[in-house]
Amino acid sequence: MNKMATSHVNVPGEPTETGTALLETATGTIQGFQPINNIHQHLCAFHFYAHDMTRQVEAHHFCGHLNEDVRQCLIYDSPNKDARLIGIEYIVVESLFLTLPDDEKPLWHSHEFEVKGGYLFMPGVPGIVERQDLKQVCKTYGKVIHFWQVDRGDPLPLGIPQIMMALTRPGQLDENIAKDVEKRFGVSFEEQREQRKDLSGPDHGIHPLANAAGRGLKTELREVDIPPATSMPRVFV
Amino acid sequence: MASSDEKPGPTPVATGDKPTPPGEPTTLSSKILDKGAGMMQSLKPVKEMKQHVCTFALYAHDLSRQIETHHYVGRLNQDVLQCAVYDSDKRKANLIGVEYIISPKLYETLPEEEQKLWHSHAYEIKSGLWVNPGVPQMLEKPELENMACTYGKFWCTWQVDRGDRLPLGAPALMFSPQPVNRGRVRPDLVQRRDEKYKISTEELRESRVDIQEPEIHPNADYWVKHNKGFAVDVKPADMKRLAPFP
Numbered sequence: 001m002n003k004m005a006t007s008h009v010n011v012p013g014e015p016t017e018t019g020t021a022l023l024e025t026a027t028g029t030i031q032g033f034q035p036i037n038n039i040h041q042h043l044c045a046f047h048f049y050a051h052d053m054t055r056q057v058e059a060h061h062f063c064g065h066l067n068e069d070v071r072q073c074l075i076y077d078s079p080n081k082d083a084r085l086i087g088i089e090y091i092v093v094e095s096l097f098l099t100l101p102d103d104e105k106p107l108w109h110s111h112e113f114e115v116k117g118g119y120l121f122m123p124g125v126p127g128i129v130e131r132q133d134l135k136q137v138c139k140t141y142g143k144v145i146h147f148w149q150v151d152r153g154d155p156l157p158l159g160i161p162q163i164m165m166a167l168t169r170p171g172q173l174d175e176n177i178a179k180d181v182e183k184r185f186g187v188s189f190e191e192q193r194e195q196r197k198d199l200s201g202p203d204h205g206i207h208p209l210a211n212a213a214g215r216g217l218k219t220e221l222r223e224v225d226i227p228p229a230t231s232m233p234r235v236f237v
Numbered sequence: 238m239a240s241s242d243e244k245p246g247p248t249p250v251a252t253g254d255k256p257t258p259p260g261e262p263t264t265l266s267s268k269i270l271d272k273g274a275g276m277m278q279s280l281k282p283v284k285e286m287k288q289h290v291c292t293f294a295l296y297a298h299d300l301s302r303q304i305e306t307h308h309y310v311g312r313l314n315q316d317v318l319q320c321a322v323y324d325s326d327k328r329k330a331n332l333i334g335v336e337y338i339i340s341p342k343l344y345e346t347l348p349e350e351e352q353k354l355w356h357s358h359a360y361e362i363k364s365g366l367w368v369n370p371g372v373p374q375m376l377e378k379p380e381l382e383n384m385a386c387t388y389g390k391f392w393c394t395w396q397v398d399r400g401d402r403l404p405l406g407a408p409a410l411m412f413s414p415q416p417v418n419r420g421r422v423r424p425d426l427v428q429r430r431d432e433k434y435k436i437s438t439e440e441l442r443e444s445r446v447d448i449q450e451p452e453i454h455p456n457a458d459y460w461v462k463h464n465k466g467f468a469v470d471v472k473p474a475d476m477k478r479l480a481p482f483p
Contacts, residue, residue: 013316069260216476
């Protein structure tokens with residue numbers, strides 16, 4: 001079966017009413033949006049579920065720097081106005097990744113293969129500029145959590161968060177998905193691979209605990225006991 | 238391997254005394270690259286966020302852990318909103334999660350097991366906890382009545398309030414303030430927020446008295462009736478593969 005990286009199911013609901021749209025135009029003008037204004041970059045890449053490589057998603061990252069070593073990204077299913085917000089990615093440099101506890105490291109993935117492979121790219125940005133940044137990204141690790149399983153046609157964000165992984169070797173990315181993205185964005189992964197030969201991955205090599213410790217991950221929901229809603233909490237002075 | 242209700246293992250990262258997150262200040266060359274990219278790329282989805290809401294949320298595994306949140310809200314249609322949630326309204330705010338907001342009509346179509354993960358907004362709005370900083374009351378009022386009927390699903394990916402300098406662990410479900418003892422927001426948190434924006438939550442509550450009290454679906458705000466919260470665990474599993482991994 002040809003698995004599409006994004007489903008084209010419409011989001012249920014009525015079209016936005018005029019009054020609502022007008023109010024939002026106003027609030028959009030009056031209010032401050034500093035954290036959003038810090039987002040300066042659009043990256044396109046591919047994620048798959050940490051328990052299922054066959055389910056692959058085209059992921060549009062909108063990223064901002066918290067500092068030189070840490071970025072945070074909103075992930076959408078397309079670069080368009082009506083894109084669905086499907087997840088979050090955090091990106092850190094190698095030195096910070098190495099400080100993570102050992103049971104945290106598996107939730108993170110390496111970027112070396114998808115950058116060198118040409119699969120991660122910045123739409124609209126000339127290669128020579130793109131490569132300046134990709135030189136850094138190549139050595140980083142990312143943590144991706146998705147909330148909306150658009151690849152299985154969910155009309156709304158159902159279920160629990162999913163930890164995602166990224167490409168780590170040839171043969172993983174579905175060819176149809178690859179060709180579709182190459183066509184829509186006018187890129188050639190193979191050409192990019194050629195241009196990116198001099199990029200290198202983490203200085204200490206890819207950590208064995210990264211990428212789901214080489215196995216896989218799944219998330220589960222658990223009910224926990226909590227004090228009764230009507231009981232009095234401790235008083236905080 | 239990781240659970241949303243467990244403290245992460247000790248690392249230089251998890252102490253709360255230094256500013257989150259660790260790392261060098263952004264270099265000039267990064268800034269220039271960013272600026273350059275920003276000029277060439279349209280960033281359309283991000284421009285759809287047209288509302289800033291400041292409110293409060295409670296961890297679904299521990300209602301006593303409460304945070305002030307900054308939601309940047311984008312609308313998909315009249316019934317569905319999606320929010321990027323931060324821990325402040327500053328440029329270098331930490332991205333701490335995502336919240337989805339849907340109309341009662343859509344909430345009713347969800348399976349029961351799914352409905353348990355969502356929370357109501359009526360009390361949060363009527364009590365004045367939910368504010369649109371900088372927006373005159375008369376402007377926001379008409380839409381608040383709609384918002385008061387909605388349901389939200391909020392996943393937190395970075396537990397800044399427990400001192401994590403980086404996003405550690407499993408994502409955590411969040412719930413909304415509720416009019417029961419354990420669901421009320423600590424007065425000091427509200428006061429600090431009010432002082433920052435020079436507003437009065439109390440006054441807002443009075444001005445919102447006429448907002449209709451919607452009928453809340455019995456499956457929302459699960460913890461209130463059942464005295465059970467939720468945690469998320471991340472566990473090792475076999476990955477279904479179509480090629481060798483890693």
